[in-house]
Amino acid sequence: MDADSAPDNSDLTDRGGDTIADRIFDLLSEAIISGELAPATRIREPELAAQYGVSRAPLREALRRLEERQLITRTPRMSARVTVVTPRLIGEIYTIREALEGIAARQAAAHVTDADIAHLRGLLAAHQTQFAADNVDTYRMGRSDDDFHFYIIRCSRNQALIHILCDEYYNLIRLFRLQHRHVQGRAHRAFAEHQRLVDALADRDGELAEILMRRHVAAALKGILHTLSTSSASREEL
């Protein structure tokens, strides 16, 4: 919208490797979860194609994948729109998350290496220093790789679990946080919970890790619902 003149396809054509459709998919995913493409934004294919300097064919393939992941919503002959994540959907997802990340934590306890534990402690340390510096009460959700939850999920070595949680549903959670200016004030408690979780993993205590993770997710949802009920009352209906 603001940059319709410069077709910055440098990133697209330069980086050799996979196809344009795949790269556009990645770029659009980023654009959506970063808020560059705001929720409910109408997506006009020629506009986007021109913006990224590509044809509509690979763009449409990317859109089809985004639709499959619920990042955009399409109706047959009308323009697609960036998905608006409703509180109801977020509740459903967190219910699923609680169960699935619990399983992931349990299985992670069975598969973590000492190097994994070291890496997780490193993430915790980084978060702690970030707290001290920023003095901001938000637990910034990392960019895929450096995210705490992502790492634990991947430690489960369960491909299906990794796919559902990391690829399909975390982006929707991010999208929801984006919409609702989610300042929870739960960061310090979450940090403590993370620490205990890593301790359980270090002990290879899968049962405890599952319980802690389930509580952690449930508490996060509770926090979300709280901020939602206090802020949305003045702003909007559910």
Next chain:
Amino acid sequence: MDADSAPDNSDLTDRGGDTIADRIFDLLSEAIISGELAPATRIREPELAAQYGVSRAPLREALRRLEERQLITRTPRMSARVTVVTPRLIGEIYTIREALEGIAARQAAAHVTDADIAHLRGLLAAHQTQFAADNVDTYRMGRSDDDFHFYIIRCSRNQALIHILCDEYYNLIRLFRLQHRHVQGRAHRAFAEHQRLVDALADRDGELAEILMRRHVAAALKGILHTLSTSSASREEL
């Protein structure tokens, strides 16, 4: 392969409504989970396009969605292949299923209507007569709508759950059953378990329904692993 001459696009062009890409997606899904397109089959786009009498553009969009649902596996510049569901993946999926269908059963107990219960009992009756008639020991998994599990999942009224289980993962389970000639001999026990499950739902006992469903799924996995270990030993390595 056997029908390269007759472009049976009658189904495609006639049925008005949604787009060709959507219809091809449905047809290909059916073709894959019915075995018409056997696992590991190489998918050549021009061939399929000619077979269905359409262009490659909508076909590729459909393929992208199939890839996203793991029904086909693609590598950037090479032909796609129908996914081969490994025993490992099936184990992962059943672990997820156990948790998620358990939740679905619990939530279904909170939302089922008397009409739903009646419909479920109708399904049970139909299955019973089918047993008596066919005298075959397989619990034929229905075509989406008339399937027992599908119906319960939908009764949960949880959109995200419905999407993951019905849209994304049940097809993979079907695909696995297709590959492994899954004759479990568990049909009668499964039928009894289904009956108790409906009873629990009729009582609106969510807690019990969840437990029963979890056991039911876990038992199914156990049966699969059993047939796998006894048959694959003589046939194939895992």
Next chain:
DNA sequence: AACCCAAATATTGTCGACAACAATCTTGAC
């Protein structure tokens, strides 16, 4: 002034064609 209907515009869905890359076959050398 508000509302409804028709022309004009814009956008989507689909198609055929071309370039780049992978797979296969042929040919030649050892």
Next chain:
DNA sequence: GTCAAGATTGTTGTCGACAATATTTGGGTT
């Protein structure tokens, strides 16, 4: 006879164009 390198075929990825449908604009009516 076998292996390797080059030519050939086949397939994918991408593009621009066209028809069908949705959206917007403008005009007319109550």
